[in-house]
Amino acid sequence: MEKDSTSAVGADALAIPLLTPYQMGKFHLSHRYVVYCPFCRTPSSESSDMDATLVLSLRTIWVLLLFGCWVCVRIVLAPLTRQRSYGYVPQPHAILYYSQRTTKGGLLIAEATAVSDTAQGYKDAPGIWTEEQVEAWKPIVDAVHAKGGIFFCQLWHVGRVSNAGFQPHGQAPISCTDKPLIRRSNGGDVNRFTPPRRLKTEEIPQIVNDFRIAAKNAIEAGFDGVEIHGAHGFLIEQFMKDQVNDRTDQYGGSQENRCRFGLEIVEAISNEIGADRVGIRLSPFAPYNQCSDSKPEALGLYMAESLNRYGIAYCHVVEPGQKTGGEQLLSVLPMRKAFNGSFMTSGGFDREGGNRALAENRADLVAYGRWFLANPDLPRRFELNVPLNQYDTSTFYTPDPVIGYTDYPFFV
Template identity: 45%
Template sequence: MNKDLLSPIALAGHTLNNRMVMAPLTRNRAPGSLANAMMVKYYAQRSSAGLIITEGTQISEQGVGYPATPGIYSQQQIDGWKQVTNAVHEQGGAIFAQLWHCGRISHPSFHNGELPVAASAIKPAGQAVTYEGMQTFVEPRALFAEEIPGIIEQYRHAAACAKEAGFDGVEIHAANGYLIDQFIRDGSNNRSDQYGGSLENRTRLLLQIVAAVGSEIGFHKVGVRISPINAFNDISDSDPQSTFNHVASSLSGLGLAYLHVVEVDMTGQSDPEFDMQQLRDRFDGLYIANGGYDKTRGNQSIAENRADMIAFGVPFLANPDLPERFRTDAALNTPDQATFYGGDEHGYTDYPTLGAE
């Protein structure tokens, strides 16, 4: 059978309608860290995606790093998300929650003056987005080894909450310079204990989180997102190919739902020095490719077996009916960047569908 973006695929016990994934997109429209009616409408509108991955959703108060981002650790948050998952399921869609801990990419103003936590006490360059505007990042506090089981427990608890909220699975956010990425990469991890130094040690936290989450909800309902060449949030590694080859190999054989790879940096550029195919070859599950794909390139990647599914970010943001637009070769809406973060329904739930213009 010829495979393309619009062909079905089995994932996490479901047969998805297509191979188009709505990528996780932070929108800062969850005051009080609660999913709300506006978010219900937003996700339901996009439920023709084969799979929706929610915006980054913090696993605890300690995990917060941005204003008005949702959480998945309290009963009130579960109840809010339940309305979202019900709406998506009513439309025949599937939805995973992205589990997020920002680590050092945060600010004391989110934590009653306490320092953000990280793998090591290394201050990132740049500024935090806070309720008081942009503020310079602070030097974080390095987590003590005895605190790390508590971090793993936060992920397990969040996965249990996601299951109760009706999600079809979860994605562990190990990308883009947030907490897990801070442990994986040697530019942000100078620990000398069992979580630092060797590749095995630096990937230990990720694998322990995967084990805890998989044991809680089933490994076939767990995906992992990585971003090997992305320097976002001042993250770096001296040998990203070796580091992320090791990550991909280590995640293989666990029966995971997928490996989701951001193949570009924050400017949308790829790195000719980095071979993504090596990750694909080392991981035995579904491979989701992310990074500036359009219909033509997505179909080509799937046909040539370089990816099983393709994640689209901004195109889904501006086109709630993106699969239908691809199917009919319809024109795409123009995204309004001024409304990406924060605000109301404008630029959020008011992008027209085909026939509604």
């Protein structure tokens, strides 16, 4: 029977894997512990002694220890491209957007953020390579921290998923290859791509350094860490997958060589900001942006095992698709078992699917994208098992600073 009284909320949480305790990493943050009221959105400073006793007795149910901070749930805000950072500079309206989706101790991953002026391929997606961009991120990060959230910045380079109009001086996009994408359909618009320029071997260390500097800038902006975007057919994955990478140098050919670029980025960033501030997102199973591999499970397993050398905080993997009838094509379990750190999964989960992924030990954390976009209080709604707002795909990438961005209602 569905629970509908707040007096039963604490007991009901025991049966909800998404709301159970978890410790991720060894990241030490200065944090003042406060009484947390599970029946409210904020810590209560006026709780009665009885309320405080109740809350403290439920602390192991309602809070997680993440990087040394109390974290409410295993529900994570996935990185979501929203294309509202005009001129590649984060805007003040993002303060409300991210603040709305912050719970005390909750983990948020910011939208994909370009590491350099060659990294762009989407209109009005944010960057973090200039001083102006770093300064613009600071009040956004401050707003998340003011509500007790943990905030990571996702760092990306789109590689060949771009055209000359996004590139400095109208030059060709860069990639591991000169094989072009044909076109992309996004919300009904067809975007054409400029054939990429194959990076010279001696140029690759500079791209690695761009990621390192971007990570340093993210920490300067106040972020608690960074997630390296190694998924969805963008530059790092272009190097990884054998259906795109046709190089003959030390960055091409064997699986080890194809993964070298991504792992060099992991190493450079870990050395710069500390491995316990670093995560990575991978999608070995899916052919996003015409980027596929002949042996996706082997690729994913190799990356999971290789990442253990660096001791990073987490590995975030996009789940494989399903055949008609629900038969699983491939599984993240080999990667999950091989990786020593915290394992995060994403891929269209609802409340039931997320709970099942945790109950089956496929992941430690579940990242939610579209449902979190449309439900800024998603953990609260999952806690109470109440209906969700439906998302509007037509407003995902529009430039409006309110509609489809900060106007989704909270549950009352």
